[in-house]
Amino acid sequence: MRKQSIFKVPPFLNAMSAESLKSDPINTQFYPFNESIYYQIGKSFLNGSEVSSILSLSNTHKVMVDKSREIGTHVEFAVIGRSNCGKSSLINSLLGHKVAITSKTPGKTQQLITHTLKLDLPFKVSLVDAPGYGYADAPAAEMNKWRNFVEKYFEQSPNLLNTLLLIDSRRGIMDSDKILLEMLDDLKRMSTIVLTKADNLNATKLRDAMIKVAHDAAKFKRTFGLIFATSSKEHYGIEELQAYLSYSLLNNTGAYIKE
Structure with missing residues (x-):
C-alpha cells in the first residue's frame, strides 16, 4: 500500500513559480x-524500435558525420544518469520492450546506443542511451574518459533535441549530476529532469523530493522547471513522459540554442 500511495501525486510538477507549483495538472x-493528442502519439512509442547506431571512442567522427546528413529529418532524445539510477528500466518502459541492458560492470561501458523508434512521422525519432556516470568505484581517470567521450556527443550531435537527466528520487541531485548539468549549460543544451524509482517513497516524500530537485535544477539556466517522477516497476509516470516527448517533438521544445 505504501508504494501504491505515489499514485496520489501527479507524476509531473512545474516549479518555475509559486503559481505554477500550485497549478492543477489540467492547466495547459x-x-x-497534458492533452489527449500527445498521449495518443505517445502510445506509438510502443510500436517497436531498432538500434541504428552505436557510438564509441573509435568511431565518433564517422557516426557524427553520418548524423550530420540527417539534420531536419532525425530527432534525438538523450537519456543519461548516474550508474544504477534505473536508466535501462526507464528506457525499456518507454519503449514497451527490453532494448536496454544493464551493464554487469557499472560505470565501465563507453558507448552511446541509438534506438530509433518505429513511428508514423515524417522524420526519425530516437532515444540515445548514454553511459552511466558517478560509479563509486570508478577512478578519476575513468570519469575523465567518460566526460571526454560523452561531451563529444553533446557538443557535436546535430539532432539532439533534449536530454532526459535521470535522478534517483531517494538521493536528489548529487555533485556528479551538477557536473553534467554544468556541462550541458556550457554547451547550450536543454535538459529535463526525470526522477526514477519513485515507488521507494510515499506520496508526501515524493512531492517534497520533486520540489527540492526542481529548486536545485533552477540554478541551471537550460534545465526546464518541469520535473517528472517515474517508477518503471509500478508504471507510474511513463505515459506522461511519453506524452511530454511527443509534445516536444511536435513543438520543437528543447532545441539546440545558439547565441
Missing part, C-alpha cells in the same frame, strides 16, 4: 503536454 498553461 503550465502543462501544455
Whole structure:
C-alpha cells in the first residue's frame, strides 16, 4: 500500500513559480503536454524500435558525420544518469520492450546506443542511451574518459533535441549530476529532469523530493522547471513522459540554442 500511495501525486510538477507549483495538472498553461493528442502519439512509442547506431571512442567522427546528413529529418532524445539510477528500466518502459541492458560492470561501458523508434512521422525519432556516470568505484581517470567521450556527443550531435537527466528520487541531485548539468549549460543544451524509482517513497516524500530537485535544477539556466517522477516497476509516470516527448517533438521544445 505504501508504494501504491505515489499514485496520489501527479507524476509531473512545474516549479518555475509559486503559481505554477500550485497549478492543477489540467492547466495547459503550465502543462501544455497534458492533452489527449500527445498521449495518443505517445502510445506509438510502443510500436517497436531498432538500434541504428552505436557510438564509441573509435568511431565518433564517422557516426557524427553520418548524423550530420540527417539534420531536419532525425530527432534525438538523450537519456543519461548516474550508474544504477534505473536508466535501462526507464528506457525499456518507454519503449514497451527490453532494448536496454544493464551493464554487469557499472560505470565501465563507453558507448552511446541509438534506438530509433518505429513511428508514423515524417522524420526519425530516437532515444540515445548514454553511459552511466558517478560509479563509486570508478577512478578519476575513468570519469575523465567518460566526460571526454560523452561531451563529444553533446557538443557535436546535430539532432539532439533534449536530454532526459535521470535522478534517483531517494538521493536528489548529487555533485556528479551538477557536473553534467554544468556541462550541458556550457554547451547550450536543454535538459529535463526525470526522477526514477519513485515507488521507494510515499506520496508526501515524493512531492517534497520533486520540489527540492526542481529548486536545485533552477540554478541551471537550460534545465526546464518541469520535473517528472517515474517508477518503471509500478508504471507510474511513463505515459506522461511519453506524452511530454511527443509534445516536444511536435513543438520543437528543447532545441539546440545558439547565441
